[in-house]
Amino acid sequence: xxxxxxxxxxxxxxxxxxxxxxxxxxxxxxxxxxxxxxxxxxxxxxxxxxxxxxxxxxxxxxxxxxxxxxxxxxxxxxxxxxxxxxxxxxxxxxxxxxxxxxxxxxxxxxxxxxxxxxxxxxxxxxxxxxxxxxxxxxxxxxxxxxxxxxxxxxxxxxxxxxxxxxxxxxxxxxxxxxxxxxxxxxxxxxxxxxxxxxxxxxxxxxxxxxxxxxxxxxxxxxxxxxxxxxxxxxxxxxxxxxxxxxxxxxxxxxxxxxxxxxxxxxxxxxxxxxxxxxxxxxxxxxxxxxxxxxxxxxxxxxxxxxxxxxxxxxxxxxxxxxxxxxxxxxxxxxxxxxxxxxxxxxxxxxxxxxxxxxxxxxxxxxxxxxxxxxxx
Amino acid sequence: xxxxxxxxxxxxxxxxxxxxxxxxxxxxxxxxxxxxxxxxxxxxxxxxxxxxxxxxxxxxxxxxxxxxxxxxxxxxxxxxxxxxxxxxxxxxxxxxxxxxxxxxxxxxxxxxxxxxxxxxxxxxxxxxxxxxxxxxxxxxxxxxxxxxxxxxxxxxxxxxxxxxxxxxxxxxxxxxxxxxxxxxxxxxxxxxxxxxxxxxxxxxxxxxxxxxxxxxxxxxxxxxxxxxxxxxxxxxxxxxxxxxxxxxxxxxxxxxx
Ligand SMILES: Nc1ncnc2c1ncn2[C@@H]1O[C@H](COP(=O)(O)OP(=O)(O)OP(=O)(O)O)[C@@H](O)[C@H]1O
Ligand SMILES: [Mg+2]
Numbered sequence: 001x002x003x004x005x006x007x008x009x010x011x012x013x014x015x016x017x018x019x020x021x022x023x024x025x026x027x028x029x030x031x032x033x034x035x036x037x038x039x040x041x042x043x044x045x046x047x048x049x050x051x052x053x054x055x056x057x058x059x060x061x062x063x064x065x066x067x068x069x070x071x072x073x074x075x076x077x078x079x080x081x082x083x084x085x086x087x088x089x090x091x092x093x094x095x096x097x098x099x100x101x102x103x104x105x106x107x108x109x110x111x112x113x114x115x116x117x118x119x120x121x122x123x124x125x126x127x128x129x130x131x132x133x134x135x136x137x138x139x140x141x142x143x144x145x146x147x148x149x150x151x152x153x154x155x156x157x158x159x160x161x162x163x164x165x166x167x168x169x170x171x172x173x174x175x176x177x178x179x180x181x182x183x184x185x186x187x188x189x190x191x192x193x194x195x196x197x198x199x200x201x202x203x204x205x206x207x208x209x210x211x212x213x214x215x216x217x218x219x220x221x222x223x224x225x226x227x228x229x230x231x232x233x234x235x236x237x238x239x240x241x242x243x244x245x246x247x248x249x250x251x252x253x254x255x256x257x258x259x260x261x262x263x264x265x266x267x268x269x270x271x272x273x274x275x276x277x278x279x280x281x282x283x284x285x286x287x288x289x290x291x292x293x294x295x296x297x298x299x300x301x302x303x304x305x306x307x308x309x310x311x312x313x314x315x316x317x318x319x320x321x322x323x324x325x326x327x328x329x330x331x332x333x334x335x336x337x338x339x340x341x342x343x344x345x346x347x348x349x350x351x352x353x354x355x356x357x358x359x360x361x362x363x364x365x366x367x368x369x370x371x372x373x374x375x376x
Numbered sequence: 377x378x379x380x381x382x383x384x385x386x387x388x389x390x391x392x393x394x395x396x397x398x399x400x401x402x403x404x405x406x407x408x409x410x411x412x413x414x415x416x417x418x419x420x421x422x423x424x425x426x427x428x429x430x431x432x433x434x435x436x437x438x439x440x441x442x443x444x445x446x447x448x449x450x451x452x453x454x455x456x457x458x459x460x461x462x463x464x465x466x467x468x469x470x471x472x473x474x475x476x477x478x479x480x481x482x483x484x485x486x487x488x489x490x491x492x493x494x495x496x497x498x499x500x501x502x503x504x505x506x507x508x509x510x511x512x513x514x515x516x517x518x519x520x521x522x523x524x525x526x527x528x529x530x531x532x533x534x535x536x537x538x539x540x541x542x543x544x545x546x547x548x549x550x551x552x553x554x555x556x557x558x559x560x561x562x563x564x565x566x567x568x569x570x571x572x573x574x575x576x577x578x579x580x581x582x583x584x585x586x587x588x589x590x591x592x593x594x595x596x597x598x599x600x601x602x603x604x605x606x607x608x609x610x611x612x613x614x615x616x617x618x619x620x621x622x623x624x625x626x627x628x629x630x631x632x633x
Contacts, residue, residue: 065501102509
């Protein structure tokens with residue numbers, strides 16, 4: 001059977017009473033007539049009633065139904081009585097189902113005008129709001145911590161242990177690799193300059209001080225921001241999507257105590273430990289390069305023993321504590337405030353990493369200036 | 377048309393690793409059936425549906441569509457068979473990063489030759505069918521749970537499928553939407569000749585639209601009844617099945633008083 005081209009015809013039965021006859025096969029791959037064309041014809045004729053006649057209709061599928069639905073919506077918008085005759089039985093009933101619920105009109109969203117969006121005051125205000133939220137989050141965290149210390153918080157030790165394991169031992173491999181390489185990079189950097197003065201042996205000092213005070217802790221923190229901070233944001237964002245956080249709240253448990261606190265504490269414990277480990281490996285990395293430059297192990301270790309001091313070590317350690325809080329807070333805050341849905345969780349994870357790295361660098365600079373002033 | 381069943385389950389055993397869920401399931405779904413999978417919570421209804429969809433391989437047995445093995449088919453022919461199916465999942469399965477309209481548009485863009493304008497019109501029509509006309513630009517997170525269910529349904533019927541698989545389509549719907557949904561399922565079946573396989577606990581819709589069913593038992597871990605649910609309610613030799621289906625009757629009796 002050859003398919004017949006779908007078509008419609010408007011016939012005036014009586015004055016202002018139109019009949020719309022449909023013919024042909026209204027199926028995919030046929031040139032289905034456009035409704036806008038019919039619409040303008042109807043508008044020109046301004047009928048008082050419209051009857052659809054499907055007696056010469058051939059095959060049909062959803063395309064016919066879409067067309068009929070548009071006719072129906074047009075008629076109800078223009079308050080023209082609409083009737084359908086001789087349509088296939090199920091087409092008639094599908095049309096009834098489709099028109100049973102009136103169409104929803106999305107309320108217009110008020111978009112602020114461009115000028116207002118570019119207004120620096122508005123931008124400043126949103127920055128201020130953001131800052132206040134961060135402070136509020138830190139405040140919640142402080143309250144949770146106080147309750148924890150007084151033994152009233154709903155924080156489970158098993159969660160804490162689990163997150164410690166995730167943040168610590170699971171990260172060993174990547175931290176080992178990055179810190180050995182950073183130690184080697186520092187040594188190479190110094191070797192070229194120090195050679196000019198014949199002071200190659202001071203490579204050991206450079207690597208040691210560089211790792212302890214700065215690079216060990218910063219590199220570890222950056223890796224952990226990408227690894228653990230993003231994981232926190234994704235976990236909490238998914239829990240937000242699944243209404244798990246709502247469930248926790250309605251159980252009368254503070255999500256900060258139950259979810260955020262164990263994560264923050266775990267990172268607070270693990271990041272300093274990882275930093276010490278990274279320092280050690282960095283110094284070993286430096287030794288490898290120094291060995292290549294003709295400095296013996298004995299000379300290198302003697303020089304290290306000379307240069308090492310508790311102050312350098314404590315500077316790095318104090319930084320690692322601050323960084324741990326910053327990474328965990330950035331991750332948890334993004335996660336808790338994430339929207340619902342896969343895209344929102346992705347944004348939360350990105351946000352967590354970006355804010356954490358910005359926080360890290362700003363905090364590092366600030367602490368360096370502070371220690372400089374103190375002469376440490 | 378031959379008398380061949382549309383879907384045949386042949387001695388299927390389902391297990392998650394060592395954990396047996398159901399064994400020795402054998403039944404047929406005929407073309408044009410509205411087939412209901414019944415059973416208590418956790419007995420393996422969703423699992424059976426996932427086996428029929430090929431998301432999980434049966435531990436034993438075979439599943440045939442139109443007499444062709446689906447279990448042993450290669451991935452390309454599985455995809456070809458799946459193209460004629462419309463599926464909704466128990467928890468929706470809508471893409472949360474796309475609007476409702478885009479969710480319904482996607483299968484049409486992938487598998488039809490509709491023009492842009494035709495797609496838009498058909499999407500409007502499909503959403504109107506499930507009572508969501510006008511919600512095209514909403515994201516799944518901005519509509520209610522029951523609306524998400526219906527949006528998923530609109531996506532499932534986007535391609536006028538041959539077989540419709542629904543996992544609890546009316547859970548979370550009010551009685552009126554739920555009866556509109558029943559009407560819609562019957563009309564879809566009649567207009568496109570689709571076979572419907574669904575998991576549902578809604579006794580009213582089971583009795584009003586289903587013409588065939590299977591009951592999975594959690595204790596004996598196998599099917600204990602197969603047939604028209606109305607007949608099972610009155611004549612099943614399994615008391616559990618009669619009880620499961622008779623709650624409707626007792627509720628109706630209470631209403632009559
Ligand atoms: N991914 C999985 N891994 C292991 N076991 C599973 C998995 N999914 C489900 N199960 C188990 O299989 C059994 C059947 O689950 P299924 O989801 O099929 O139940 P159901 O009959 O659909 O229940 P409901 O009516 O509550 O949706 C349950 O006991 C469940 O614990
Ligand atoms: Mg289920």
